[in-house]
Amino acid sequence: MKTEKPGAQTDQTRTTVEITTAALEDVVGIQDVLYRTWLATYPSETFGINVDDIEEMYKDRNSEETLAKRREQVSRPQETTLVAKEKDKVVGLCRIIKREDKSVMEAIYILPEYQRLGIGSSVWREAQKLLDPKKDVVVQVATYNTDAIEFYKRRGFRDTGKRWAEKKFRLKSGAVIPAMEMIIKGKKE
Numbered sequence: 001m002k003t004e005k006p007g008a009q010t011d012q013t014r015t016t017v018e019i020t021t022a023a024l025e026d027v028v029g030i031q032d033v034l035y036r037t038w039l040a041t042y043p044s045e046t047f048g049i050n051v052d053d054i055e056e057m058y059k060d061r062n063s064e065e066t067l068a069k070r071r072e073q074v075s076r077p078q079e080t081t082l083v084a085k086e087k088d089k090v091v092g093l094c095r096i097i098k099r100e101d102k103s104v105m106e107a108i109y110i111l112p113e114y115q116r117l118g119i120g121s122s123v124w125r126e127a128q129k130l131l132d133p134k135k136d137v138v139v140q141v142a143t144y145n146t147d148a149i150e151f152y153k154r155r156g157f158r159d160t161g162k163r164w165a166e167k168k169f170r171l172k173s174g175a176v177i178p179a180m181e182m183i184i185k186g187k188k189e
């Protein structure tokens with residue numbers, strides 16, 4: 001799908017951002033979007049999460065092992081990674097995992113300089129085409145990521161009330177990102 005969006009360039013040129021299923025060669029771009037967007041989104045003084053924590057998490061982002069894992073993930077039949085691309089550059093992504101009982105959306109990430117241009121909305125529109133309307137769709141969000149919570153709310157997601165701290169992702173500083181769950185209920189017949 002192609003959408004005309006104003007590009008992030010300062011010269012006001014218009015560029016085309018295309019949403020497609022990720023290809024194996026997109027993995028380096030995917031790692032870059034995750035790393036840069038995490039750095040811009042998750043450091044929090046309140047929760048003791050610092051830039052160094054995120055740098056540590058992504059320090060091996062371009063290692064052959066990490067890229068191989070990402071390639072394997074992109075190839076899984078029960079999952080779809082959608083990428084938003086400006087020419088060959090990955091500027092955003094989202095991962096959909098189809099489970100027996102529900103669909104899991106592994107969040108939408110758009111590069112900071114490409115946010116608020118409508119690209120996240122376009123990714124969500126494409127993601128919906130892949131989702132079974134009869135099944136619940138869940139997304140996990142950091143409890144302090146108010147922009148993302150609002151974004152999902154305006155697209156129909158509701159807070160399930162579930163809260164947890166993912167201990168297995170304990171960061172270098174010892175901090176843990178507090179998480180919450182949001183849901184769009186499936187239309188059961």
Ligand SMILES: CC(C)(COP(=O)(O)OP(=O)(O)OC[C@H]1O[C@@H](n2cnc3c(N)ncnc32)[C@H](O)[C@@H]1OP(=O)(O)O)[C@@H](O)C(=O)NCCC(=O)NCCS
Binds near residue numbers: 117
């Ligand atoms: C949250 C996120 C996915 C939204 O994607 P996005 O591309 O920035 O979102 P969009 O531009 O499609 O829409 C965001 C809002 O900005 C508005 N907007 C779009 N273009 C705009 C513009 N040129 N100027 C001002 N506002 C604009 C949209 O109307 C929309 O408002 P709405 O929700 O009331 O409809 C993105 O900002 C992001 O990646 N954030 C950081 C990572 C993150 O937190 N991800 C979610 C993890 S759970």
